[in-house]
Amino acid sequence: MFELPGSVRVALWATVVIGSGGDLAGVAPRALPDVDHVAGLLDRLTLWRDLGEGAVLVALPSAGHVASLPRTDDEARDAAVEAGEALYVAGIGGVLVPEHSTYGSSGRRVDWHAFDAEPVPVHRVEALSHRQLERDLLELVTTARDDLERVGGQPFADSLAREIADNRLGGAWGLPDALDDRAYRVITLAGTVGAAARIGTEHSGAIDARTAADRDATLLALARGADRLLADATNAACAQLAGWVPAR
Structure with a gap:
């Protein structure tokens, strides 16, 4: 069965939880139920929410196709291209890139790495239909x-x-x-x-x-x-x- 990129699910669930005032600790179990260990996600989502971000957004870049990413440095861009996915926020700027690895003998682990990025004009997102x-x-x-x-x-x-x-x-x-x-x-x-x-x-x-x-x-x-x-x-x-x- 096909599944959506993890960053797509995280963006949606994080935005729902932020909007409802819920516990962001519940995002990873809902969005990444098949991942055994998640690191670096909760702290960054909490920071973004505390700084006033109401929506977590997603980019799905590939080599030579990075227009969906906010403006950032080469390290962040290369990491996002390698992962094929990233989270970002529009207001304060910031990118979060997953790194996938094994956990134990057969489990899955995702470590999220934070990078600085420029803010994204909200009207670009608001114009999407x-x-x-x-x-x-x-x-x-x-x-x-x-x-x-x-x-x-x-x-x-x-x-x-x-x-x-x-x-x-x-x-x-x-x-x-x-x-x-x-x-x-x-x-x-x-x-x-x-x-x-x-x-x-x-x-x-x-x-x-x-x-x-x-x-x-x-x-x-x-x-x-x-x-x-x-x-x-x-x-x-x-x-x-x-x-x-x-x-x-």
């Missing part, structure tokens, strides 16, 4: 489908197609109940599309090297586009949960 993001996502998928048909090859096995369908019909995404239906739909669909595109690069079905290269380039572009829309959809939801904007 799930309605528009959903249209953008459907257009992205349609374009990728047409490109794959033109290129040839079969990037998804039948079993994978069934798994994608199962996730569309209902998956355990670990998201807060406070999300409205459209936000939930766009976030989970973007997460599914991105994960499926990456899995597709591992299941060639291509008959020659040129076809395989063209197909992989199309799928990589699809994955990156889905990541961008997933981050935007998450941040739009956090803006709603923080009371910055109404649902739209």
Whole structure:
């Protein structure tokens, strides 16, 4: 079953807990239930809340694609690109990057590392609309489908197609109940599309090297586009949960 990046879940749960005045110690168990040890998260979330931040936001950068990150130094940028995800806050600035490792013989551990960053204009987040993001996502998928048909090859096995369908019909995404239906739909669909595109690069079905290269380039572009829309959809939801904007 596909799962969303941990930073997506943490951003949403942290924003919900901050808005409700709840205990931030409950964020990690809700957002990262499959992680055995989490370090560095609670203290930074508490500091951000105490300094007046009402929303925790997410970036999903990759090599050469770092526009979603706030302006920061090379060390923070490189760490975020390596992790493929990061948390940040808009008002005071600041980035939090996860480092994944093993815990004991078979467990999982995530250490969160804090970096300085410049503030982000809140109006950029407030301008995001799930309605528009959903249209953008459907257009992205349609374009990728047409490109794959033109290129040839079969990037998804039948079993994978069934798994994608199962996730569309209902998956355990670990998201807060406070999300409205459209936000939930766009976030989970973007997460599914991105994960499926990456899995597709591992299941060639291509008959020659040129076809395989063209197909992989199309799928990589699809994955990156889905990541961008997933981050935007998450941040739009956090803006709603923080009371910055109404649902739209």
